[in-house]
Amino acid sequence: MLAAMSLRWTILAPLYDRMSRKSEAAGMGAMRESLLAEASGRALEIGGGTGVNLRYYEGVDSLVVTEPEPAMLRRLHDRVHRQAPQAEVVQAPAEDLPFEDASFDTVVSTLVLCGVDQERSLGEVRRVLRPGGRLFFLEHVRSDDPGLARLQDRMNPLNRFLVGCECNRETLAAIEAAGFTISRVERTTMPEAPKFVRPAILGTAVAAG
Numbered sequence: 652m653l654a655a656m657s658l659r660w661t662i663l664a665p666l667y668d669r670m671s672r673k674s675e676a677a678g679m680g681a682m683r684e685s686l687l688a689e690a691s692g693r694a695l696e697i698g699g700g701t702g703v704n705l706r707y708y709e710g711v712d713s714l715v716v717t718e719p720e721p722a723m724l725r726r727l728h729d730r731v732h733r734q735a736p737q738a739e740v741v742q743a744p745a746e747d748l749p750f751e752d753a754s755f756d757t758v759v760s761t762l763v764l765c766g767v768d769q770e771r772s773l774g775e776v777r778r779v780l781r782p783g784g785r786l787f788f789l790e791h792v793r794s795d796d797p798g799l800a801r802l803q804d805r806m807n808p809l810n811r812f813l814v815g816c817e818c819n820r821e822t823l824a825a826i827e828a829a830g831f832t833i834s835r836v837e838r839t840t841m842p843e844a845p846k847f848v849r850p851a852i853l854g855t856a857v858a859a860g
């Protein structure tokens with residue numbers, strides 16, 4: 652299972668920025684910017700990929716970016732070197748974060764909760780956030796439209812095989828179930844994405860005290 656994930660990311664990593672360019676220009680970049688405008692304090696990003704979010708962190712005191720996949724990690728290191736040399740890069744999966752309890756004010760997850768063990772990962776995010784700390788999320792999710800949700804269910808095995816993630820997850824409910832209060836959420840769409848991957852949520856959740 653782990654070997655299959657790494658093989659997939661070894662193939663996808665060199666293509667990732669090129670494949671996302673159109674979507675970033677058509678609105679994903681603006682969504683990342685608006686999401687991260689309020690990130691503050693000691694910040695942690697999980698599944699940072701090639702580091703697309705790095706340019707949008709302006710108000711944080713410190714930044715740690717985690718990423719488990721070696722092929723993505725190499726690109727992340729390069730981009731950190733160029734764009735955010737003060738940031739720290741740590742190789743780790745979201746399910747097993749090597750940080751102390753309550754050690755961050757902010758955790759950021761963009762396009763990550765679709766491809767991880769959500770319960771374990773959100774449990775870890777909750778653990779490393781201080782009470783009252785905030786999770787900033789931008790994730791593609793299950794549609795509210797029953798017809799589109801059925802299409803997502805049908806396409807999910809293919810999506811999982813090709814890109815290693817689920818396109819039909821109830822991620823907002825999972826965030827709440829992990830001990831967060833949703834403080835802001837916008838239902839939106841991922842520009843230039845296939846129809847079954849388009850429904851998305853963007854927002855902030857506060858860790859319970």
Ligand SMILES: C[S@@+](CC[C@H](N)C(=O)[O-])C[C@H]1O[C@@H](n2cnc3c(N)ncnc32)[C@H](O)[C@@H]1O
Nearest residue numbers: 698699700703720723744745746761762763767
């Ligand atoms: C779709 S990419 C998103 C990358 C980046 N967050 C972004 O917004 O462009 C998903 C990322 O999650 C990473 N990933 C895969 N398994 C993971 C895990 N168990 N924990 C954390 N990240 C994981 C992948 O290597 C990849 O970098």
